[in-house]
Amino acid sequence: MALLELKNITKRYNHECCALDDVSFSVDKGEFVSVIGPSGSGKSTLLRCINRIVEPTTGEICVDGVISSSLNKKKLRKLRTKIGMIFQHYNLVERLTVIENVLHGRLGYKSTLAGVFGRYSQEEKRQAFQILEMLGLNDQVNKRCDQLSGGQKQRVGIARALVQNPKLILCDEPIASLDPNASKIIMDHLRNISTEMGITVIVNLHQVEVALKYSDRIIGVNNGKVVFDGPPSELTTRQIHDIYDSEPESVELMVYQGERHAG
Ligand SMILES: Nc1ncnc2c1ncn2[C@@H]1O[C@H](COP(=O)(O)OP(=O)(O)OP(=O)(O)O)[C@@H](O)[C@H]1O
Ligand SMILES: [Mg+2]
Numbered sequence: 001m002a003l004l005e006l007k008n009i010t011k012r013y014n015h016e017c018c019a020l021d022d023v024s025f026s027v028d029k030g031e032f033v034s035v036i037g038p039s040g041s042g043k044s045t046l047l048r049c050i051n052r053i054v055e056p057t058t059g060e061i062c063v064d065g066v067i068s069s070s071l072n073k074k075k076l077r078k079l080r081t082k083i084g085m086i087f088q089h090y091n092l093v094e095r096l097t098v099i100e101n102v103l104h105g106r107l108g109y110k111s112t113l114a115g116v117f118g119r120y121s122q123e124e125k126r127q128a129f130q131i132l133e134m135l136g137l138n139d140q141v142n143k144r145c146d147q148l149s150g151g152q153k154q155r156v157g158i159a160r161a162l163v164q165n166p167k168l169i170l171c172d173e174p175i176a177s178l179d180p181n182a183s184k185i186i187m188d189h190l191r192n193i194s195t196e197m198g199i200t201v202i203v204n205l206h207q208v209e210v211a212l213k214y215s216d217r218i219i220g221v222n223n224g225k226v227v228f229d230g231p232p233s234e235l236t237t238r239q240i241h242d243i244y245d246s247e248p249e250s251v252e253l254m255v256y257q258g259e260r261h262a263g
Helices: 043-050 073-081 098-109 112-116 121-134 150-162 180-197 208-214 237-244 248-254
Strands: 004-012 016-029 032-036 058-061 085-088 166-170 200-205 217-223 225-230
Touching: 004 032, 004 166, 016 043, 032 043, 032 180, 032 208, 043 058, 043 085, 043 166, 058 200, 058 208, 073 085, 073 098, 085 121, 085 150, 098 121, 098 150, 098 180, 112 150, 150 180, 180 200, 180 208, 200 208, 217 237
Parallel strands: 032 200, 032 217, 085 166, 166 200
Antiparallel strands: 004 016, 004 058, 217 225
16 A cells, blocks of 8 residues: 555645646655656645645545545644654754754654653653664754754754654755755665665655655656656656756756766
């Protein structure tokens, strides 16, 4: 059974034209999927519909066997614990420490009161430290997040998602604010999380070459529609051109540094 299934998802904001137009696909456990497409094509809307920050106008989304549109608030909260989110601008509480931010990933499991008083079990803390170690942040545990580099902040974001024990991690341009070295570290961790931990990862990306290098599968969107869905080896220069409405020469530039698996 697929971990995630989208059936005929359409999203209109304010009755305007479609941000998503009849999008259907399913994703398996542990799959690493990149979503590429031009600015405004609907990539962020797609991720937001999956965890229902944004309500799809029509269609059905099924996560881990549960149809998300049918859920009341309490059950939706429970479902969201299975979905970790990673953002371009990290969304950390900057004045709090690394470990405090990471433990926030446990809040979805707690009553409001326990959350307010920061009551975390020894087991939760042990797991948070273990994840920080895996991500190479064991020396930063008690540092305030406003003292970290961008790449370190994004690793805190990943740790916060992982302490949720998610089945699915959604990443909205996780490397858009990072330099190439920090980007590689983040993408390597995300790839490991899918390969080693069996967590499904969906990443919105602007860099085609990164999508080609890391993904099991690439979904190309243009104007709210899926115009490509397949492995990197099947993404031709022509299809990249169609996804981006661009001239073939600029496509060549886009993939210039990437590992091309097919022409
Ligand atoms: N909250 C909103 N209200 C109204 N329209 C919106 C809203 N969010 C997105 N849109 C519109 O929906 C379309 C898709 O936007 P979306 O942010 O999903 O694109 P994107 O592919 O993530 O773009 P980018 O690469 O620039 O992040 C755009 O036309 C955008 O203007
Ligand atoms: Mg976006």
